[in-house]
Amino acid sequence: MILVTNIYKDALIAAIQVKEANLTVSDGFKDEMTALIDKGNKYIVVNFEGVIYVDSSFLGALVSSLKYAIANQAEIVVAGLNKDVSGLFQLIRLDKAFKIYLSATEAAERKS
Amino acid sequence: MAVSKKILLVDDNPLVLEMMGRALTKEGFNCLKANSANEAMAILEQERPDIILSDYHMPDVDGFAFRQNLIAVPAYKDIPFMFLTSEDDNELMLKGINLEAVDYILKDTPLPIVVTKLNNFLSTVREQHERTLKELSVAAMALNLHSVPQKLPLIKGFEADFWHKSFQNYPGGDFIDFISIDARYTFIVLGDVMGKKWGAWYFSFGFLSYIRAAVRICIAEGNFSTKSILQKINAVVYHDPVVNDVLSSLSLVMVDTQEVSITYSGAGDLPLLYYNALNEELKQIGSSGMLLGLLPDGDFDEQTIALNTGDRLFIFTDGIIDFEDTDGKKTDYNTFTRAITPYLNQPFAAFKKSDFLQDKIVAHIDDCSLIHLQKTIQ
Numbered sequence: 001m002i003l004v005t006n007i008y009k010d011a012l013i014a015a016i017q018v019k020e021a022n023l024t025v026s027d028g029f030k031d032e033m034t035a036l037i038d039k040g041n042k043y044i045v046v047n048f049e050g051v052i053y054v055d056s057s058f059l060g061a062l063v064s065s066l067k068y069a070i071a072n073q074a075e076i077v078v079a080g081l082n083k084d085v086s087g088l089f090q091l092i093r094l095d096k097a098f099k100i101y102l103s104a105t106e107a108a109e110r111k112s
Numbered sequence: 113m114a115v116s117k118k119i120l121l122v123d124d125n126p127l128v129l130e131m132m133g134r135a136l137t138k139e140g141f142n143c144l145k146a147n148s149a150n151e152a153m154a155i156l157e158q159e160r161p162d163i164i165l166s167d168y169h170m171p172d173v174d175g176f177a178f179r180q181n182l183i184a185v186p187a188y189k190d191i192p193f194m195f196l197t198s199e200d201d202n203e204l205m206l207k208g209i210n211l212e213a214v215d216y217i218l219k220d221t222p223l224p225i226v227v228t229k230l231n232n233f234l235s236t237v238r239e240q241h242e243r244t245l246k247e248l249s250v251a252a253m254a255l256n257l258h259s260v261p262q263k264l265p266l267i268k269g270f271e272a273d274f275w276h277k278s279f280q281n282y283p284g285g286d287f288i289d290f291i292s293i294d295a296r297y298t299f300i301v302l303g304d305v306m307g308k309k310w311g312a313w314y315f316s317f318g319f320l321s322y323i324r325a326a327v328r329i330c331i332a333e334g335n336f337s338t339k340s341i342l343q344k345i346n347a348v349v350y351h352d353p354v355v356n357d358v359l360s361s362l363s364l365v366m367v368d369t370q371e372v373s374i375t376y377s378g379a380g381d382l383p384l385l386y387y388n389a390l391n392e393e394l395k396q397i398g399s400s401g402m403l404l405g406l407l408p409d410g411d412f413d414e415q416t417i418a419l420n421t422g423d424r425l426f427i428f429t430d431g432i433i434d435f436e437d438t439d440g441k442k443t444d445y446n447t448f449t450r451a452i453t454p455y456l457n458q459p460f461a462a463f464k465k466s467d468f469l470q471d472k473i474v475a476h477i478d479d480c481s482l483i484h485l486q487k488t489i490q
Contacts, residue, residue: 001157002157017157018158019440020440020441022441023307024160026307027187028187052439052440052441052442053440053441053442053443054443055430055434055441055477055478056285056304056306056307056430056478057306057307057312059306060305060306060307060358060359061306063306063359063403063406064357064358064359066406067356067357067405067406084442084443084444085443087443087444087445088430088443091382091383091445092361092380092381092382092403092430093380093400093401093402093403094380094402094403096400096402096411097402097403097406097407
């Protein structure tokens with residue numbers, strides 16, 4: 001399991017359990033996200049707190065999950081990005097694809 | 113290459129676990145130890161061993177159930193599995209072999225023999241893997257499939273070159289192309305299919321074919337807008353069932369030798385780095401476009417920059433800005449800016465030999481690609 005989930009208000013918070021989100025966990029992450037969307041979750045917060053590095057395979061899996069979510073009328077937002085990861089999101093314009101929140105709680109409460 | 117020897121030992125008897133662990137560590141194995149199948153499953157979430165050696169008889173979840181649980185998970189299914197048993201029971205062994213266990217080892221087998229058995233097995237796996245890799249590479253070469261150019265383009269008044277290193281020497285998701293239209297126009301393509309190794313490599317050809325086709329079609333229609341080319345590629349990728357689940361970044365640069373300028377559009381790519389020789393200034397050139405295939409409208413833009421003699425353009429993928437320090441892996445765009453600065457008055461060939469790029473070869477973090485374009489004297 002790469003994600004540990006819990007419900008907060010009407011959001012499902014999915015916390016990534018690895019420090020390095022890379023090729024070895026990207027397929028598993030995608031499968032778990034797909035299952036969460038299939039279960040009917042409509043607002044999923046992917047919590048990156050504790051993640052220090054994200055590679056392009058993992059970002060690919062995240063973005064691919066987003067496409068699947070959109071097709072299923074669900075929304076994925078991200079929270080808890082460290083400085084490097086947040087910088088990378090901005091560099092490649094992923095901040096336009098995902099709403100980014102400082103923390104999972106803020107994301108669940110949709111604080112802008 | 114040294115054979116990697118990470119082993120996961122699973123036994124409810126702490127004594128057996130400790131003894132085996134010590135003996136195997138002495139023989140150069142990196143031992144992960146679990147007292148139960150559940151503990152082993154928890155370890156597997158964090159680490160991937162080269163082989164698992166598990167007891168048959170354990171309370172709660174026994175060796176057979178553990179093996180069945182592993183087979184049910186695609187990520188664990190292929191990790192070689194051996195049973196360790198104190199019983200010389202043919203029926204049990206048969207049951208184990210039917211569960212796709214590669215072998216069994218009796219607990220009273222002398223340790224040197226256990227070590228030899230494990231070593232031989234791991235060497236065979238490694239050799240098989242290398243052989244398959246070689247055969248695939250040969251097949252790819254035979255099909256003339258290259259995701260990086262075999263020769264450099266001749267662009268009047270410009271010098272173009274590139275540096276590319278694949279992840280752990282596997283072909284990867286980065287692709288480079290120079291598309292020469294005529295004496296006036298050349299397109300420079302740098303893309304990064306998100307993923308690594310073969311999975312990404314296969315798709316890089318799909319993307320490259322779409323890009324080449326879109327460039328040619330637009331040019332044939334008299335459309336020289338890189339933005340419009342990206343829109344066309346994005347529309348096809350977004351709807352194509354083969355590649356729409358795979359995403360790719362793309363930097364597309366059109367060199368116009370008559371106007372002495374470049375036009376650039378990007379899709380989820382890193383900003384280009386532009387060196388203005390006259391002002392001796394380095395500047396990031398960012399674009400607004402999103403990754404290819406992400407949304408029906410990729411929000412692309414385009415910008416044109418007139419180049420003067422000595423001006424340089426660096427186009428690169430994220431492998432170039434990934435690095436590892438004592439705290440772990442990191443991504444920082446400025447590491448490249450700092451590395452290139454001392455080389456701005458030298459030919460690109462000098463930077464290719466720099467410690468910065470040579471270290472990328474050793475670090476093996478990701479595919480790395482860097483394209484360099486310089487305006488030379490006519």
